[in-house]
Amino acid sequence: MPPAKQLSRADEILLICIVVLGEDAYSTTIRQELVSRAKKKVTVGSLWVSLDQLAERAYIRKRTAKGEKKQGGRPRVYYRLTPKGIRILERTKEYQKNLWKDMPSLKEYSS
Numbered sequence: 001m002p003p004a005k006q007l008s009r010a011d012e013i014l015l016i017c018i019v020v021l022g023e024d025a026y027s028t029t030i031r032q033e034l035v036s037r038a039k040k041k042v043t044v045g046s047l048w049v050s051l052d053q054l055a056e057r058a059y060i061r062k063r064t065a066k067g068e069k070k071q072g073g074r075p076r077v078y079y080r081l082t083p084k085g086i087r088i089l090e091r092t093k094e095y096q097k098n099l100w101k102d103m104p105s106l107k108e109y110s111s
Contacts, residue, residue: 007092011059013038014050015089018060018079025079027051051079059085 007015017033018025027047034040034047042050054060065076081089 005088006095007088010040010050011054012089012092013040014054015059015081015085018081019089023078026076030079054085055079058082059088 013034014030017030017037020037021029021033027044030051031042031044031047034042051060051062055062059082060079061082063078063080065078
């Protein structure tokens with residue numbers, strides 16, 4: 001049974017990247033992880049839109065670094081999953097696992 005509110009594949013990958021990065025999850029490192037892990041290239045603007053949408057849905061929270069200035073004078077913003085974000089990511093992982101359960105080998109599949 002699919003989760004009540006399913007994540008898009010893009011949101012799933014983004015949440016995974018944030019978890020993998022841990023305390024170092026901010027826009028630049030998230031973009032680098034997306035390229036490294038999922039071979040996805042995104043613009044900074046589209047990344048910020050996606051992060052804002054995940055924050056609006058309460059899957060992640062933002063924390064602005066105090067006393068740390070980024071180039072251009074703006075403080076760095078760090079991201080972390082909320083308990084709700086952890087739950088939806090766990091449900092998505094379980095859903096994928098169940099979806100592939102009992103799947104025969106594709107090597108043996110013929111039309």
